[in-house]
Amino acid sequence: MQYFGIIGYPIGHSVSPAMHNAAFKHLGLEAIYLKFEVKPEDLRDAIFGAKALGFKGFNVTIPHKEAVLEFVRPVGIAKQIGAVNTIDIPKLEGYNTDAYGALKALESAGVDVEGKVALVVGAGGAGRAIAFILADKGATVIVTNRTESRGLRLAEDVRKVGECIFHPYNRLGELKGRIDIIINATPLGMKGFEQKLPIPEILLDRNVVVFDTVYNPLETLLIKTAKKKGCKVVYGIDMLVYQGAEAFRIWTGLEPPIDIMKEAALSALGLQ
Ligand SMILES: NC(=O)c1ccc[n+]([C@@H]2O[C@H](COP(=O)([O-])OP(=O)(O)OC[C@H]3O[C@@H](n4cnc5c(N)ncnc54)[C@H](OP(=O)(O)O)[C@@H]3O)[C@@H](O)[C@H]2O)c1
Known part of the structure; x- marks a missing residue:
């Protein structure tokens, strides 16, 4: 055994x-x-x-x-x-393997991260793993986080493996048209948590890939809204x-x- x-x-x-x-x-x-x-x-x-x-x-x-x-x-x-x-x-x-799992989820949806601009929302355990793996695989990572000091620290750490900057959480609208992939690594939208979008809706252009790491419910508010806007979506599950x-x-x-x-x-x- x-x-x-x-x-x-x-x-x-x-x-x-x-x-x-x-x-x-x-x-x-x-x-x-x-x-x-x-x-x-x-x-x-x-x-x-x-x-x-x-x-x-x-x-x-x-x-x-x-x-x-x-x-x-x-x-x-x-x-x-x-x-x-x-x-x-x-x-x-x-x-x-959290980092690997996130990369594989994107790849299995046909998303190649190399050369793409990826916005990672959240600088906790999941956001950290995802920011590192994406920068390591050649994406330009933009980290944002509710608590600025934590986000700034993560961006600084990630710069050791690749390209990464911090952008303030309350000014995300400024990134419109500049992002290829959005990743939610906050609990927003999770069962039992606040049901609101982790990013301004204005960022959901139809050519943007939206990956919600939240897996319960499977179809989060972010996934539903992104689908309505015609975005490709990647599921937390x-x-x-x-x-x-x-x-x-x-x-x-x-x-x-x-x-x-x-x-x-x-x-x-x-x-x-
Ligand atoms: N699919 C998977 O395999 C998988 C694996 C791990 C995690 N996840 C998902 O990822 C989420 C985060 O997990 P974690 O382990 O990284 O948690 P964590 O270490 O506690 O980090 C939580 C992050 O979310 C932010 N946040 C929390 N509440 C917020 C709110 N009301 N508004 C804006 N930002 C908020 C926190 O910002 P502050 O720094 O400001 O507190 C922090 O950046 C989980 O809820 C889970 O759904 C999925």
Whole structure:
């Protein structure tokens, strides 16, 4: 039996167990994925304890994504981002598959980010991962954030890998006609949060690609409005599934069954 899990505090409702267990079952693997609530002060014991017990992989969620870097070696873009969401436990190597998941969601919708101007709204964990990967892949990134100091800091960090500037959140209308891709990395539009657009509607020209990282509901206010304006849209659920799929590939070396994982995620979210 191979063991996998997700650690967070609080762990809350995660769809990762449903996604991975469905993939294991589909491929006939003798493996199980469990969730564990781990307090910040127990993080070291959890990581080394998992290694001693022979675990193959962990996903890591809030609030451990940065703290875990004390115990694992970051690989690839995780090094620059400074956050890890997937650990290869035997090797104690950490990856940021959130970044990869976002890029793959765009690519699978036929969007090539190289040479494009991308507006990333939000400078939290998701915004940070996305800003780094897009700049690394040759996009010019414009970061905006409600709290200016946090956005300025992110733009400065991202400039280490590519082109990135900050633009004030209350002056986004000025960017009309200058943006190819808009990414919402705030909780605006999420079930239980404020239902308002994260950007002024005036930015939604029909040639702009709109990617909402929010996946519950699937069709957010931003996605609905963008569709009405004729924009190409990219769904948050695809980022979620692709980040899980990449973790699966890292841990097992196998091709992840994307459709099975997506179906399991939608069902765990009560969205199908
Ligand atoms: N599809 C996926 O796989 C995936 C993965 C991760 C996250 N997400 C989505 O991304 C969202 C952000 O996640 P996170 O982990 O980055 O969260 P986080 O670290 O808490 O960051 C939240 C970001 O949203 C901004 N924000 C919060 N409330 C706002 C409001 N009322 N108006 C404007 N900006 C606001 C914050 O700005 P301040 O700095 O001013 O507080 C911050 O930039 C989540 O809600 C989730 O829906 C999706």
